[in-house]
Amino acid sequence: MLHKTMVKKFLSLNLFKKLMIMLLIISILPIFLIQFISYKISTSTIEKQTKELIMSNLQQSSNSVEEFFHAYDKIIMDMYTDSSYIDNLKYINVWDSKNYYSAKHQIEEKLENIVYVYPEILGIAIVGLNGDATFYDTVTLSGVESFCFDINHIRTNTMFKDSLNVKHAIYSNTIRKSDMNYGEKSYFYIAHQLTDFNNYENGPVGSIILCIDEKALRNVYSTGMDFNSNLTFLVNQEGDIISFPTESYVGVNLYNGYNKESIEKATKNFLIIIIL
Structure with a gap:
């Protein structure tokens, strides 16, 4: 209904105003397309770099272990x-x-x-x-x-x-x-x-x-892990976080410190948990 109203209003305008609106649309559209393409490229690049960073982090940890x-x-x-x-x-x-x-x-x-x-x-x-x-x-x-x-x-x-x-x-x-x-x-x-x-x-x-x-494995696994956007946690069967890249995670027990929903949310934010 709103679309039809806008079309009728546009058709009722004089030729000059119609041309001005069309020129405005023509000038804005390329900018919008450029912004959209740039956004998609940036998102793709960030996603690719994040995955590469995670894989590099995991590889480094794997080699150390x-x-x-x-x-x-x-x-x-x-x-x-x-x-x-x-x-x-x-x-x-x-x-x-x-x-x-x-x-x-x-x-x-x-x-x-x-x-x-x-x-x-x-x-x-x-x-x-x-x-x-x-x-x-x-x-x-x-x-x-x-x-x-x-x-x-x-x-x-x-x-x-x-x-x-x-x-x-x-x-x-x-x-x-x-x-x-x-x-x-x-x-x-x-x-x-x-x-x-x-x-x-x-x-x-x-x-x-x-x-x-x-503790020896904990020290080896946490070496060089100082990323804030993608953390790799090594967790023992007791629920203790063995690797803690940031000090705020020291002493945290995964099972007691988080519920299922928060773990799932963290996982979607590139938190990778490896259970021993």
């Missing part, structure tokens, strides 16, 4: 090539061996040297086939009492048993433990079987289990 885990692969490989672990485990796997305690002590000393070089390792355990464990724990600073490992029940530990049946590393979920004497820590495990290369057909002789401080 990959290098982080390569360090522990190297530790395991070094232990493989050090025949003293295999030689001492032979005595540990035989309960009545007179060299049992001497062998455990020698392994413990080598483990203590490793954790001294890698402070993010809370503990290392070498577990024999029968569940006899030799370890060094940096939380308790001993090879007698352990914060990381339930030594009395390690022979029934799922990771230990699984590691004896596969030839690759096994990674646990993040675990949080609170102790009256040693405080609260979050950590995860990496387990890998230990095999004598000279007699590999006989299967593994034990298992290596590393206990890694989650």
